[in-house]
Amino acid sequence: MTTETAQVSALSAEDVLKHWQGHRGLTRRTIEAFPEDKLFSFSVGGMRPFSELVWEFIGMAIPIVDGVATGNWVKYNGSKPGTKAELLALWDAQTSELTAKFRTIPPRRFAEIDTAFGQWKMSGVGTIQYAVDNEIHHRGQGYVYLRALGIEPPQFWDR
């Protein structure tokens, strides 16, 4: 059987949102698994501590959803949390904001090619996938930090 795969819808916008939020839940549990001092200081191979990787996710999530929704690409300009509690509070605030804003994305914008932040030329959904993939990629690195600290990371399949 041959399928015209380009014409078959595999994922709805809501599926993409749920997938992202599932990963965000896992990232939250990964943040929680770090002892406070290690979250802000520990790394392997000269890389950034996990708090800095999370700060990167925070800098991307809402600005990307805003950009896909509106065509306006505005860099995140919040101030960086200095404690685990502050980081988790900011994470939770963005989680709610992300769902609300995601659902305002006009349908045509998922496929529409745009230049995110004046630099990354991709479809709207491609830019969203990039943010999710980047979160999975760097969270996987956080798992190595946890293992190197002798801490069991959360189960990857638990979303």
Place this chain on the structure above:
Amino acid sequence: MTTETAQVSALSAEDVLKHWQGHRGLTRRTIEAFPEDKLFSFSVGGMRPFSELVWEFIGMAIPIVDGVATGNWVKYNGSKPGTKAELLALWDAQTSELTAKFRTIPPRRFAEIDTAFGQWKMSGVGTIQYAVDNEIHHRGQGYVYLRALGIEPPQFWDR
């Protein structure tokens, strides 16, 4: 503007395939970046060497596409490569096979709930996403191994 996000197609089957193959290309370059001995022996925090993580991807990719396409969930039973060249050759063979088989997936199977390998109850596309996410997650861990070895990993955005 409010969108019925559950009704909006965000990704076609072909988009999902291209996204996966883009990641497979990056994983291939990550395998290549490892010195042969380190590929099979080096790790951080008591984790598996990168060759074992790649072996996990190989064990999932084609069996999952077969399972989604046909409803038959059969575990991979190939034999484990012992050299980098063998691992890359197997990777390349699967890359072609994956594209061909993916395009035979009947459209209804993406949304249909099935129990992958008698264990994981998900939609077809959910199972495919799990394989891709797992590859991104563990490849990110390979990046830490490379950094710990003083080797620059491939650019994450280059697919």
